[in-house]
Amino acid sequence: MPRTKEIIKGCQNGDRKSQYELYQQYSSGMMAVALRYSKSTLEAEDILQEGFIKIFENIKKFRGESSIGYWIKRIIINTALNHQRSKLYLYPMVDVEDVKEGIESLSVGNLAVEDLMELIQDLPTGCQVIFNLYAVEGYQHKEIAKMLDINIGTSKSQYARARKILMEQLEKQSKWGNERFQ
Amino acid sequence: MKDFNKDNFNDSIRSKFASAEVQPGNNVWEGIEAELLKQDNRSMHKKAAFYRNLAAAVIFIALISIYFNLQDFTFNKDQNSTLAPIEIEDQNDQTFLSDNDVIMAQPKAQGYNDNVDNFSGGTSENSTVAFVGNSDNEEYKVNEIPAIQDNQDLATVRIVANDNLASSLTKIDNITPDGIELPELNLEVKEVSYFAVSNLDKSKDKSGIAWNTNVNIGSGNFNPNSEITETPIFSTVSTLNNPGTAGRTTGEDASFNNNQEREAVEDLSSAPMQGNLSFTFGLNFGIILNEKWNIKSGIQYGAYRSSSLSSTVVRDRNSDRLYPYHGASSSTEISDGKVVNAISEYELYNDFQIVTIPLMTSYKVIDRKFDVSLVAGLSADFIIRNTLKGSSDQINELKFDQNDKQSYKNIFASSIAGIEVSYPFADKYAISVMPTYKRALSNVTTENATFNSMPAFVGLNMSLAYMF
Incomplete structure (x- = not known):
């Protein structure tokens, strides 16, 4: 921890070495976050780059009230949301009425992270963003609605839709796996 | 709508991604570094512009101050310059104001005060006429006084004070008829702008x-x-x-x-x-x-x-x-x-x-x-x-x-x-x-x-x- 404090202090003084150390420490984790909010590796790298530039620009404002990891993640998520916002504007999210709840939850325990990531990336942009914010980051629908300037109902229905698509995909994969090993 | 967040699905997804790491490409850091360098340069340019402006301001102020300071210590060598009489209120605190506001001490001359009293005909005990102008060398050359009227033909009194001022004033006293009343001079001492055209010409011998x-x-x-x-x-x-x-x-x-x-x-x-x-x-x-x-x-x-x-x-x-x-x-x-x-x-x-x-x-x-x-x-x-x-x-x-x-x-x-x-x-x-x-x-x-x-x-x- 003292080392992290030193690195933060170095970054606050504009020391390039410290900035690189901070990047090394958090870039892999943040790349995984960026990937969840993007459609491709290239887009994720753009988000990561833009996010880290913002981090270094604003690190002087970091007061240590939360952990540096959490603070960095918040910035990366905000950057990702800004990236997706234009797409959300082009394809406005609407309430999804007919989401059936009949599909039972399937386990993702056996699924590799990369595969799960791909499934999330394949979701429609609106669903993808809301699913990430709700299911992974743990935000409430009220908070998500405020963040994305949408109705709470829209957030809920988009999440339900995302979950439905995921379940269907998992089910397909499960069937395909079973057939393959029979 | 069912609250999906309460089932295990979200928990399992969350735990899957909790420690997920993906190595980004090297170009990401290069891009970040390039942008940071650009920002450093921008801030350097801003600093450079600030110091440049500061230097320009300092030079400008220095030039202005040099101009004013040097102007105050430059005196005209032109002996034909016109002298303007001014009234000095307090004879005991005698100072002269030049056209550049330089306060000069009154020339010390023996018998000066007595002569002046006579010159003024005793009409003004505490006032006298002094002459201010630019002089050559160290002596004050008084060439000409504006007319002092006596209702008659005493239009101009010329005073030459090459030897000393006291003797000149004595001569004036001698030629002034007794009982003459000199008109009161109502000339005000005014500050003259630094930017006024000066009669302090430069030498033209180049x-x-x-x-x-x-x-x-x-x-x-x-x-x-x-x-x-x-x-x-x-x-x-x-x-x-x-x-x-x-x-x-x-x-x-x-x-x-x-x-x-x-x-x-x-x-x-x-x-x-x-x-x-x-x-x-x-x-x-x-x-x-x-x-x-x-x-x-x-x-x-x-x-x-x-x-x-x-x-x-x-x-x-x-x-x-x-x-x-x-x-x-x-x-x-x-x-x-x-x-x-x-x-x-x-x-x-x-x-x-x-x-x-x-x-x-x-x-x-x-x-x-x-x-x-x-x-x-x-x-x-x-x-x-x-x-x-x-x-x-x-x-x-x-x-x-x-x-x-x-x-x-x-x-x-x-x-x-x-x-x-x-x-x-x-x-x-x-x-x-x-x-x-x-x-x-x-x-x-x-x-x-x-x-x-x-x-x-x-x-x-x-x-x-x-x-x-």
């Missing part, structure tokens, strides 16, 4: 040939690519700052797209390089032909910088070292063993060291406290060094000296025009400020360059001259 010398410093904006006149395309040279050339090997592909090349060079002509702050200093010798004309020459050294954003580097295949790539100066450096690579955008600096030998003539159009002269001339400019460097530590410097084959000619001619405002002081010295515009008379690039250019330099020179 008609003969004289010599002077001066040292000067200057700063300005130099852009070697500001005046691109042509964009010739060569099949053996590569593009400039063109990201589309990633990984293209130069020198081995004669069939690459010339349109792309042309577009890149055309991009260049739409301001690829920006002039940065440059500095010059030098020593000049001049001949003052007459009051109006002056010819001077000398030697100047200048460090000029221009910059641009580049996204291409030259990579040495053997050493794997990176060098900045700029079509104007590095195209000849590229061989089969070197390739042009596209990277994240970085700032490219093109530094020139140029020695200049000017020959200038000036014509004085205003000859006042501040002289204003129009200056025009020619110069021979020698590029003694041309350096290309990137803002990143990973990019190595490229230096070209006079013996290296490079894109710029080692010598070129320029024309100079300017306006010189100078302030002579202490007889032999003059300080001056001269905004100048200098432009090459012909193309300064060699046939190796991808374009022709006639660079311009806009600068501000300050100089201190000594007149022999």
